[in-house]
Amino acid sequence: xxxxxxxxxxxxxxxxxxxxxxxxxxxxxxxxxxxxxxxxxxxxxxxxxxxxxxxxxxxxxxxxxxxxxxxxxxxxxxxxxxxxxxxxxxxxxxxxxxxxxxxxxxxxxxxxxxxxxxxxxxxxxxxxxxxxxxxxxxxxxxxxxxxxxxxxxxxxxxxxxxxxxxxxxxxxxxxxxxxxxxxxxxxxxxxxxxxxxxxxxxxxxxxxxxxxxxxxxxxxxxxxxxxxxxxxxxxxxxxxxxxxxxxxxxxxxxxxxxxxxxxxxxxxxxxxxxxxxxxxxxxxxxxxxxxxxxxxxxxxxxxxxxxxxxxxxxxxxxxxxxxxxxxxxxxxxxxxxxxxxxxxxxxxxxxxxxxxxxxxxxxxxxxxxxxxxxxxxxxxxxxxxxxxxxxxxxxxxxxxxxxxxxxxxxxxxxxxxxxxxxxxxxxxxxxxx
Numbered sequence: 001x002x003x004x005x006x007x008x009x010x011x012x013x014x015x016x017x018x019x020x021x022x023x024x025x026x027x028x029x030x031x032x033x034x035x036x037x038x039x040x041x042x043x044x045x046x047x048x049x050x051x052x053x054x055x056x057x058x059x060x061x062x063x064x065x066x067x068x069x070x071x072x073x074x075x076x077x078x079x080x081x082x083x084x085x086x087x088x089x090x091x092x093x094x095x096x097x098x099x100x101x102x103x104x105x106x107x108x109x110x111x112x113x114x115x116x117x118x119x120x121x122x123x124x125x126x127x128x129x130x131x132x133x134x135x136x137x138x139x140x141x142x143x144x145x146x147x148x149x150x151x152x153x154x155x156x157x158x159x160x161x162x163x164x165x166x167x168x169x170x171x172x173x174x175x176x177x178x179x180x181x182x183x184x185x186x187x188x189x190x191x192x193x194x195x196x197x198x199x200x201x202x203x204x205x206x207x208x209x210x211x212x213x214x215x216x217x218x219x220x221x222x223x224x225x226x227x228x229x230x231x232x233x234x235x236x237x238x239x240x241x242x243x244x245x246x247x248x249x250x251x252x253x254x255x256x257x258x259x260x261x262x263x264x265x266x267x268x269x270x271x272x273x274x275x276x277x278x279x280x281x282x283x284x285x286x287x288x289x290x291x292x293x294x295x296x297x298x299x300x301x302x303x304x305x306x307x308x309x310x311x312x313x314x315x316x317x318x319x320x321x322x323x324x325x326x327x328x329x330x331x332x333x334x335x336x337x338x339x340x341x342x343x344x345x346x347x348x349x350x351x352x353x354x355x356x357x358x359x360x361x362x363x364x365x366x367x368x369x370x371x372x373x374x375x376x377x378x379x380x381x382x383x384x385x386x387x388x389x390x391x392x393x394x395x396x397x398x399x400x401x402x403x404x405x406x407x408x409x410x411x412x413x414x415x416x417x418x419x420x421x422x423x424x425x426x427x428x429x430x431x432x433x
Contacts (some may be wrong), residue, residue, distance in 0.1 A: 015429040019045035023418040023425070024063035024392035028379040030421075031204040034430070037327040044308050044427050045070025049151075049171050051310040051321055052076050054335070056155060056191035057103065058084055064120055065103040065140065066325050069161055075109070076097050076157060078122040086159045087122035098144065103193055109144075118144055141415070146306035153182035156310075160359065168375060178254070181296040182314055185288055188341030190317070193351070197334045199360040203372035204379070205309060205324040206424070208332065210316040211368065212303045212311035213251035214243030214409075214416035217393070222367050226357070233270075239412055241302070243416045245398075246406030247421035249307030251416040254302040254314075256404065266300060277349045280342065295403045316354045327336060328376045391417050399406055 013035055018027040030036065052067040053076045063109035064077035066089060073089035075098075089097045091111040098109040098118055108125070109118045117126035122144035130137050148163035153176070158168055165171070172179070183190060200210075211218070214236060220229040227233055240255040257266060288297035301314030301420040308320045317338070323331040336354045338347050357364040378384075394413025401408040 001247070002351070009213075013429075015425050019421055019425050020388070020397060022392075023421040024390065024395050025388040026391055026421055027388045028381070028384060029215070030424075031206065031376060031379040032327050034164055034327055037082055037324065039326065039428055044326075045161075047160075047162045047165070047427065048305075048308050049160045049165065049168055050308065051156060051306065052086060052150075052159045053157045053205060054155050054319070054337075055084075055098065055157060055193045056340075058157075060105060062107055062120055063103075064099065064106065066099055066101070066348065067159075069147070069159060070324060072161065073097060074101075074159065075120075075122075075144070076159075079119070079121040083121075084152075085121045086156060087144035087148050088142070088147070089421040090205055091116055092142050092144070111138055120144055127323060153409065154179055156183075172247075172250065172306065175250040175252070175304075177246065177296070177405050178244060178299075178301070180220075180292060181299045182301055182304070183310065184292060186284055186339040186341065187287065187291065188336045188339065191317075191340050193334045193338045193347070194336065195361045197264070199332055200325070200379065201330055201332055201373055202219070203328050203330060203369075203376045204327060205322040205330045206420075207372045207375055208320075208330070209305055209309050209311060210324045210417050210420055211372070212302040212313070212419055213305040214253040214303070216241075216243065216302065217412045217414075218371070223364050226364065237302075237411055240300075241411035242401075242404070242412060243409050243411070244401075244404055244406045245409075245416055245419045248419040250305065251419065252304035253302040253411075254304075254418070255302070256295075257298045257300055259298065261353045273427050274349060277346060280346050286338075307420070313358060316358050318354050328380070391421070393396075403431075 010032045018030055019025065050069045052074060053065045057063065057065050058076065058078040061078055061080045061082065063074055067074045067076055075087045075089045076084065078084050089099050091098050091113065093111065093116050094113050096111050106120060109120065115128050118124055124139040124142045127137055147159040147161060149160040149165055151158055151168040153168055153172065201366050220227050220234040221229055236255060240257055242254060242256060243251045244254065263285040264278065264282045267278065270417055272395065303311065305311045311320045318334050318336055320332065320334040323333060325331055337353060338350060342350070352426050356362065359365060391414050393416060398407045398409035398413055398415040407415065
């Protein structure tokens with residue numbers, strides 16, 4: 001019996017070999033193919049808006065953080081004029097990174113190889129060897145290459161290597177409704193606290209993204225030690241949870257609670273929380289209907305994702321990015337967001353709600369990481385290349401909703417993932433179709 005041929009053996013990249021028409025079947029090679037991975041860098045990461053940083057990380061002139069768009073290293077910095085810029089972190093002389101720190105404040109970046117020196121906004125200002133040669137070097141065209149498009153919304157800074165991409169507001173579309181319900185729920189706003197947690201996982205970048213878009217179905221089972229299928233939280237999820245897809249690729253998982261739900265029951269918090277924390281969150285909750293909208297005030301969010309690789313865990317207030325490093329390897333970056341106006345003792349309580357379940361040592365994080373890495377191992381079984389994964393739960397049952405924007409599915413409907421892979425297919429193969 002012959003094994004099914006892989007993409008590397010056939011030399012063909014065809015959408016119809018990878019995804020069924022409705023994306024209810026997804027080839028295992030979507031996660032393992034080196035050829036697809038290389039195409040993703042060009043057609044997905046180089047052409048879409050990608051999350052880079054939060055404005056709160058760049059409060060002062062000279063502040064900088066490093067980031068990535070796919071595999072492209074980026075420096076995001078606030079210049080002396082207060083404007084935020086993004087530069088490719090690669091010296092135009094021999095290609096080394098000119099910034100080798102995750103974050104900080106500086107007036108200059110210096111390449112370690114020949115000490116070429118750049119402003120934080122990317123302009124070349126110094127070549128020490130220039131003094132020993134007979135002609136001056138025109139530095140005006142030798143600065144760090146700039147990310148051509150940079151925009152922010154809700155404090156989130158996005159960059160794109162595609163100069164012709166649509167405005168960020170149009171790119172997000174109705175996803176802004178769900179993002180606003182989280183990022184604007186605290187009157188004084190949110191800020192990133194501390195550096196990112198960073199760790200490597202042996203999985204494909206798309207699986208953590210897909211999980212955060214709306215994979216409600218795994219929680220009571222993979223995480224049964226904390227969220228059993230019979231728990232009050234699991235029952236609430238099955239009664240009220242939906243996944244919303246306002247635009248293919250973006251999605252949000254949430255519970256839309258009844259209009260008569262009490263403010264203290266809408267705080268997205270657990271019964272074991274200290275009384276001071278419950279009181280703080282309840283008082284914030286009471287203002288949401290007037291500041292945002294009555295429907296947004298009824299949302300108890302779980303997770304959301306912005307295409308291609310930004311995720312948010314709502315209850316733990318953590319932003320995360322799945323950075324691709326190889327078909328079967330990612331760097332996972334995670335930041336904790338804190339309400340700016342919260343008292344310090346409240347912030348300490350909220351920080352624990354991030355650190356215990358998530359982050360590199362988090363209890364639930366370990367379970368997710370195990371599943372994602374083992375999924376990649378299963379995807380790499382070449383004998384099963386003719387057996388695609390089934391993504392058909394709830395297919396065709398999603399519909400419009402009278403109160404929520406986008407296409408809405410009940411809690412275990414996998415339409416959020418089907419929409420993601422539909423967008424992925426369009427980006428990867430739209431030019432051929």
